[in-house]
Amino acid sequence: MKLLRYGPRGAEKPGLLDSEGRIRDLSGTVADIDPAVLASGLDAIRQLDPATLPLVSGDVRLAEPVGNVGKFLCIGLNYRDHAAESGMAIPTEPILFTKATSAIIGPNDEVLIPPTSRKSDWEVELGVVIGKEARYVPREKALDHVAGLCVVNDLSEREYQLERGGQWDKGKGCDTFGPFGPYLVTLDEVADINALGLWLEINGERMQTGTTADLIFDVPFLVHYVSQFMSLQPGDIISTGTPAGVGMGMKPPRFLEEGDVITLGIDGLGEQRQQVRRSVCGA
The missing domain is CATH 3.90.850.10 (Fumarylacetoacetase-like, C-terminal domain)
Structure with missing residues (x-):
């Protein structure tokens, strides 16, 4: 998987890149790509079919792909x-x-x-x-x-x-x-x-x-x-x-x-x- 975060600074949303290079929104599945989601082994995301996720349209800012980095x-x-x-x-x-x-x-x-x-x-x-x-x-x-x-x-x-x-x-x-x-x-x-x-x-x-x-x-x-x-x-x-x-x-x-x-x-x-x-x- 290629996981990402997108949107304005301070209002980023979680997403992933599908096989055709399009951004799919993950906010209906996880709140963010952050330490808690990583610690879960990304199980909830792995079970998804990317084709069922909403497409993100338009020119969006790509943020750092992990939020709340500790070290x-x-x-x-x-x-x-x-x-x-x-x-x-x-x-x-x-x-x-x-x-x-x-x-x-x-x-x-x-x-x-x-x-x-x-x-x-x-x-x-x-x-x-x-x-x-x-x-x-x-x-x-x-x-x-x-x-x-x-x-x-x-x-x-x-x-x-x-x-x-x-x-x-x-x-x-x-x-x-x-x-x-x-x-x-x-x-x-x-x-x-x-x-x-x-x-x-x-x-x-x-x-x-x-x-x-x-x-x-x-x-x-x-x-x-x-x-x-x-x-x-x-x-x-x-x-x-x-x-x-x-x-x-x-x-x-x-x-x-x-x-x-x-x-x-x-x-x-x-x-x-x-x-x-x-x-x-x-x-």
Whole structure:
């Protein structure tokens, strides 16, 4: 299934994408695509015939596909080529940091770079959404706790992240720096989680091309690993790292500017498109 949420911010409705790429309304079956519905195993939705659901007409906003996310966790330097372009050592254990849930926006919503930002950057990543509580989970059972996958743009302000002291979080959690979606794709629709192509373009120019085959730490290991340090709850997201091609790694470095258009996607999981605008102080 490809689950989604649609509608104006604050008034989103649950939906799914049918086999013909049309949005079907799920609000008669579930109130939202949220932790409670994910924890149910999506049983009520799985029993439906999509053809019996109301079609959604018109041009609607696609929201983030999961509401009320509890934790937004990220893995750093999880592709060797990205570690190399960043001038950092290949990690011997996953580098774990958090992204503020207030950064979350829909896949095509506007990205607002902070008023003082000089080094805002892009990162296409595979996102993993937890469906069942995971605590001290063995690697071989990790995928039993995953509801599905999604596209994430782990936007990053590199000066805040690397030059302003402390942890990475302050450069990762800026408002609008966490677009995800357009869909939550259940694992039964993913042919091979270890062979998904990722790509990102700025103004139509290809910047990133990668594959999850190159992950240093794969999805089952990451779910297992993180669950040793904290419980993972339904609706939590793990963003699994980005391949090479970020602005920081270019010579000279290149960063986002007002008016830029970011497009990105992952095989079978959909695409995102964001227009970049600079925030105004006090706004």
